[in-house]
Amino acid sequence: MKSPAAANSKPSLRSARKEHDGLAAEIARHNIAYYQNDAPEISDAQYDAMRQRLEELEGFYPELAERNDVSQQVGAAPSEKFAKVKHRVAMLSLGNVFADEDVSDFTGRVRRFLGLRDDTPLAFTAEPKIDGLSCAIRYEGGEFVQAATRGDGYEGEDVTANVRTIKAIPHRLKGRGVPDVLEVRGEIYMDRHAFAALNERQAKAGEKVFANPRNAAAGALRQLDSSITASRPLHFFAYTWGEISGTRPADTQMGMIEAFAEFGLPVNPLTKVLKSADEMIAHYRMIGERRAELAYDIDGVVYKVNDLHLQERLGYVSRSPRWAVAHKFPAEQAITILRDIEIQVGRTGALTPVAKLEPVTVGGVVVSNATLHNEDEIARKDIRIGDHVVVQRAGDVVPQVVEVVLDRREKNAKPYVFPEVCPVCGSAAVRELDAKGEADAVRRCTGGLICKAQAVERLKHFASRNAFDIEGLGDKQIEFFFEKDLVRSPAEIFTLQKRDSESLTKIKNYDGFGETSVRKLFAAIEERRKIDLNRLIFGLGIRHVGETNARRLARHFGTFEALQATARAANDPDASERAELVNIDGIGSVVAESIIEFFNEPHNIEAVGALLKEIDPQPMEAVASQSPVSGKTVVFTGSLERMTRDEAKAMAERLGAKVSGSVSKKTDLVVAGPGAGSKLAKAEQFGVEVITEDQWFERVGG
Ligand code: IVH
Numbered sequence: 001m002k003s004p005a006a007a008n009s010k011p012s013l014r015s016a017r018k019e020h021d022g023l024a025a026e027i028a029r030h031n032i033a034y035y036q037n038d039a040p041e042i043s044d045a046q047y048d049a050m051r052q053r054l055e056e057l058e059g060f061y062p063e064l065a066e067r068n069d070v071s072q073q074v075g076a077a078p079s080e081k082f083a084k085v086k087h088r089v090a091m092l093s094l095g096n097v098f099a100d101e102d103v104s105d106f107t108g109r110v111r112r113f114l115g116l117r118d119d120t121p122l123a124f125t126a127e128p129k130i131d132g133l134s135c136a137i138r139y140e141g142g143e144f145v146q147a148a149t150r151g152d153g154y155e156g157e158d159v160t161a162n163v164r165t166i167k168a169i170p171h172r173l174k175g176r177g178v179p180d181v182l183e184v185r186g187e188i189y190m191d192r193h194a195f196a197a198l199n200e201r202q203a204k205a206g207e208k209v210f211a212n213p214r215n216a217a218a219g220a221l222r223q224l225d226s227s228i229t230a231s232r233p234l235h236f237f238a239y240t241w242g243e244i245s246g247t248r249p250a251d252t253q254m255g256m257i258e259a260f261a262e263f264g265l266p267v268n269p270l271t272k273v274l275k276s277a278d279e280m281i282a283h284y285r286m287i288g289e290r291r292a293e294l295a296y297d298i299d300g301v302v303y304k305v306n307d308l309h310l311q312e313r314l315g316y317v318s319r320s321p322r323w324a325v326a327h328k329f330p331a332e333q334a335i336t337i338l339r340d341i342e343i344q345v346g347r348t349g350a351l352t353p354v355a356k357l358e359p360v361t362v363g364g365v366v367v368s369n370a371t372l373h374n375e376d377e378i379a380r381k382d383i384r385i386g387d388h389v390v391v392q393r394a395g396d397v398v399p400q401v402v403e404v405v406l407d408r409r410e411k412n413a414k415p416y417v418f419p420e421v422c423p424v425c426g427s428a429a430v431r432e433l434d435a436k437g438e439a440d441a442v443r444r445c446t447g448g449l450i451c452k453a454q455a456v457e458r459l460k461h462f463a464s465r466n467a468f469d470i471e472g473l474g475d476k477q478i479e480f481f482f483e484k485d486l487v488r489s490p491a492e493i494f495t496l497q498k499r500d501s502e503s504l505t506k507i508k509n510y511d512g513f514g515e516t517s518v519r520k521l522f523a524a525i526e527e528r529r530k531i532d533l534n535r536l537i538f539g540l541g542i543r544h545v546g547e548t549n550a551r552r553l554a555r556h557f558g559t560f561e562a563l564q565a566t567a568r569a570a571n572d573p574d575a576s577e578r579a580e581l582v583n584i585d586g587i588g589s590v591v592a593e594s595i596i597e598f599f600n601e602p603h604n605i606e607a608v609g610a611l612l613k614e615i616d617p618q619p620m621e622a623v624a625s626q627s628p629v630s631g632k633t634v635v636f637t638g639s640l641e642r643m644t645r646d647e648a649k650a651m652a653e654r655l656g657a658k659v660s661g662s663v664s665k666k667t668d669l670v671v672a673g674p675g676a677g678s679k680l681a682k683a684e685q686f687g688v689e690v691i692t693e694d695q696w697f698e699r700v701g702g
Contacts, residue, residue, distance in 0.1 A: 010060050020064045023054045029208070041211065046356070046369060082157035082222075085148035089242040091136060091185065092153055092319045094129075094302065094326040103284075103303070104277040106325045110305060113314060113322060115644040123306040125253045126283045127239065127271035129326050131214050131297040132189030133221060135163060136242055139182045142173040149221070152466050153319065162221055163188070165230035173263040177249050183242035184265055190217040191295040194233040212364050213297050235296070238265040252306045273306055284327050291329070300328035313643070315650045318548045322650075331392040332363030335405060338389045341372065341416060343423045347457035347541050349445040351422070351429055353378060355389070355401050362393040370399040374441045375418040375431075384413040418443065424453035449603055456482050458541045462490045466547055467539030468528050472521040480510075489607050490539070494529065494614035497522040533560060533620045540608070543594040549587065553595075554620035556584050556658065560612070567599035580666070585659050628699055630656030632668035635683075638676030640693050655700055663688060671696045 011019065027050055030042060058065045097106060107122070116122060136156065138146040147163030148156040163169060166188065173182070190198070195213040202209050210216035220232035238260045249259035254273050261267045270287055274280045284301045291298060305311050305323040314322040340356040353372040360367055370391050372378050381403055383389065388408040393399040420443075422429050427447030431439040445451050456479060463473045473493070481487035486507070487496060500507050500518075508518040531539075537560070538550035545553070557563040570578040570592070581592040598604055634657045636648045643651065648671070649659045663670060663682040670676075670683040670690045683690050691699070 011057075013061055016057050016061050016064065020054065020057045020061075023050055023057070026050060027054065041366070042368065082159060084151075084155050085136075085146065085158045086155050087136065087148070087151075087153070087242060089183070090153050091134060091150045091156070091242070092316060092321065094324055095320045096300075096326050096328050098328055098330070100281050102325075103281055103327060106303065107277045107280075110310075110314065110323065113644055113646050114310060115647070121275065122310075123252075123273050123275055124280055124303045125257070125271055125306050126274055126280050126287075126301050126303050127268050128287055128294070128298040129300040129302045129328075130187035130189050130237055130239075130268070131212075131299045132187040132217050133214070134185060135159070135188045135221075135236070137163060137169060137184045137186075138243075139173055139178070139184065141180060142178045144169070144171045152469075157222075159221055161226040162223060162229040165226050166234045166236060168234075168236045168266045170264040173265070175262040175264070177259070178263055179244050179246050179249065181243055181245040182263075183244070184238045184260065185240045185242055186236055186238035186265075188217055188221060188234055188236050189213065189296050190220065190232065190234055192297065193295060198232055211366070236266055237268045239268065239271075239302075248308065251308050253304045253308065253311070254306055256308070280327075288329060298329075300326045302326050313647055313651075315654055317650075333390055333392045333402065334360045334362040334367075335388055335390055336360035336367075338383065338385060338387050338401070340385055341378070341383075343419060345422060345424050345445055345451065345453035345457070347454055347461050348543050349422070349429075349448065349451065349454050350442045351375075351419070351445065353418070355383075355391075357389075357391060360391060362391055362399065365393065367391055367393060367399045370401045372401055375443055376441055378416050378418065382415065384409070384416055386410050386413050422447055422451060422453070425451040427451060452482075455488065459487065459490065459493075461541045462539045463493065464539075467535055468493075468531060469535070470521075470528055471524040472517065473524065477521075484510075489610065491607065491610035491614050493525060494611075496525065529615045531615055531617055533558075533617045536560060536615070536617045537563065540598070542598045544591040545595065549591055551620070552584055552586050555656070558619050560617045564599055564608070567595050570596045571600045579664075583660055583662075583664075585653070627655040627657075628701075629669065631658075633658045633660050633666055634669045634671065635660050635663050635667050635679060636671045636673075637663075637679040638673035640671075640673045642693055642697065651700070 027047075030047055030050075097103060107124070110116075111118065111120075111122060134150045136148045136150070137144065138148075144164065145160075146158065147160045147169075149159055150156050164171070190213045192213060195210070195216050198216055199209045201207075208219075210219060216232070217234055220229050220234055223229045239257070241256065248256070250256045252273075254271070257267050257271055270290075272283055274283055280301075280303055287298070287301050303325055304321075305314060311321070311323040316322065337358040338355050339358055342354045342356055344352045344354055346352060353374070355370040355372050357368050357370060372383065381401070383401060383404055386409075388405040390402040390405065391399055392402045420429055421427065422445035425445060425447040427445050427450070429443045429445050431441075431443050433439055445454065447454065449455070459478045459482065460475050462468055463470045463478060470493070478487065481496070486499070487493055492499075496507075500522075506518075507513050508515050532554075534547070534550045534554035537545065537553050538547050553563055557566065566577045566580060569575050570581050572578070578592070578596070581587060581595060582589050587595075599608075629652060634652050636645060636652075636659070640648055652659050657669075660667060663679045663686065665686050667683065667686070667688045670679065670688055671693060672680050672683075672690050673693050680690065682688075
């Protein structure tokens with residue numbers, strides 16, 4: 001794609017027409033990629049630049065607008081919705097490692113967590129990491145009943161009809177010992193052969209060609225017409241599970257994979273049990289060498305602790321298991337020219353430099369944007385506009401500029417000067433100093449509420465998939481509503497329908513919307529008035545409050561009012577509420593500060609107040625509300641004998657308890673091992689219940 005130049009002189013009608021046609025076709029293609037296929041190929045900024053140029057050309061020659069209506073559309077019609085499926089067991093992701101040393105770090109971490117000596121045997125499985133889409137397939141009484149995509153890990157889309165057409169996936173499980181309920185999880189993928197053949201057919205028919213097998217598989221799975229899915233050969237490997245009733249078919253990872261195979265499910269033949277980091281690395285090398293011969297794309301090797309009891313003890317940290325890790329293959333690289341550096345302004349005002357590249361194919365995908373991280377990174381690598389640069393892409397990660405090819409630098413290339421004002425609102429952009437007086441790596445726009453970029457990005461975040469997840473209210477629609485002054489705050493999303501019904505210029509009359517899409521949008525908004533508390537907290541876009549912290553806050557406070565009241569009271573540095581916030585496990589003082597700042601900022605108070613009039617936040621579903629320690633604040637002290645300290649903490653959290661490092665009046669329970677000192681004394685002083693490690697196990701049942 002040719003990147004459009006800014007502030008151009010008037011072209012001839014002939015060349016304007018040609019350029020306009022080209023741009024219109026590109027934009028139409030990207031609309032579909034973005035809105036219907038969930039597979040954007042370019043950044044929003046790049047898309048915007050194309051639209052801007054289109055409009056500029058139409059400004060020169062208004063008749064061009066008649067040629068096609070792309071400039072009038074706001075995206076493509078949203079695809080019809082698949083029903084949502086809540087995952088009974090969350091579908092989480094994996095941590096990544098790249099270097100060989102990281103593998104022994106991983107096995108070492110596992111040993112330490114479990115308190116195993118270096119010579120205690122510990123086995124792992126290793127298997128290819130398939131580059132496809134994860135899918136959960138539910139069997140009841142051995143019959144296939146439902147299939148769901150991963151979605152955000154907690155809720156996916158119901159793709160039962162489409163997955164039924166995949167031949168490799170049995171409709172009925174065979175053999176003995178099939179659990180009554182068995183949710184098999186694995187990867188749906190398209191093999192390279194089928195991918196090439198599909199693209200050839202698509203090209204011949206003048207249809208969209210896919211960038212890689214993964215996108216092709218995603219496209220096939222998201223078809224509303226399952227006969228189309230059936231015509232595109234998809235495969236499946238089973239590698240893990242969600243819900244299982246009764247006793248598990250096996251006690252090891254490998255045993256489960258073998259049981260899956262006996263039930264008739266396809267499993268990967270390169271799965272192997274290994275006994276040390278060295279053996280794991282050797283298996284990784286072997287798979288890497290065979291990568292090109294495999295019929296399907298892989299992007300690394302996954303290691304998992306083989307013993308399932310140990311997996312349970314290890315548990316999860318944030319969104320990944322402690323008992324597994326992905327060892328990724330090195331990233332693919334290519335050289336291209338850096339045409340420009342664009343500064344994007346995010347919702348917290350962060351100025352992020354983006355490299356605009358001469359498009360280049362890296363590992364089968366065309367890359368025209370890459371992240372440059374921040375100002376220091378550009379200076380450290382001395383990246384200059386016009387340089388030849390090495391670009392790297394690994395899996396789903398945003399492409400990166402690795403280094404400059406110095407001997408190809410033009411003589412007159414000048415060092416890049418990072419802007420000190422916000423390119424959107426013109427306010428000063430500064431680097432805050434931390435407690436030690438060191439400048440933050442990120443330069444931020446100080447325009448806050450007056451900066452349009454921040455306001456728009458905050459709204460996009462609010463409506464986004466892991467926050468309010470409002471179908472049909474994507475980035476492009478938010479920009480459109482903001483521009484038209486229809487939505488400038490979260491509350492206004494929920495008053496949009498009422499205001500539209502009273503307005504003379506109806507949304508449905510804007511090109512690109514229409515009756516049906518507006519009706520669907522309003523329905524999607526209505527549906528979200530009832531919102532999970534953690535999604536609401538995350539959606540507010542408080543600095544440092546990502547999904548994990550939002551869950552912690554939701555779990556701790558239970559209701560939005562409780563969070564808000566505590567955060568407001570905590571503005572007083574001596575208030576006990578400040579200590580309460582800081583002491584929530586995983587929160588700490590930096591996060592607490594930004595929560596306090598958010599809830600005490602007058603404009604936020606107003607915006608949140610208006611929002612609360614429109615919505616009905618649902619208390620967080622407690623992780624284990626039935627557990628005898630859920631909601632309790634627990635302190636472990638002294639030496640523990642049946643578990644390591646990390647393990648104790650993880651176990652308590654899994655059971656819905658909060659773990660604190662110090663004893664206060666608010667502590668509910670102290671678990672004390674031999675040698676407990678001042679914490680035990682404090683517990684006695686405050687009259688807090690003290691139990692032994694054995695009593696802890698009795699209480700939590702195991
Ligand atoms: S195990 C709790 N095994 O990689 C995590 N995942 O980066 C269970 N993937 O979402 C996942 N091959 O889509 C596992 N052999 C394999 C895999 C695999 C591919 C995908 C899966 C997961 C993602 C995490």
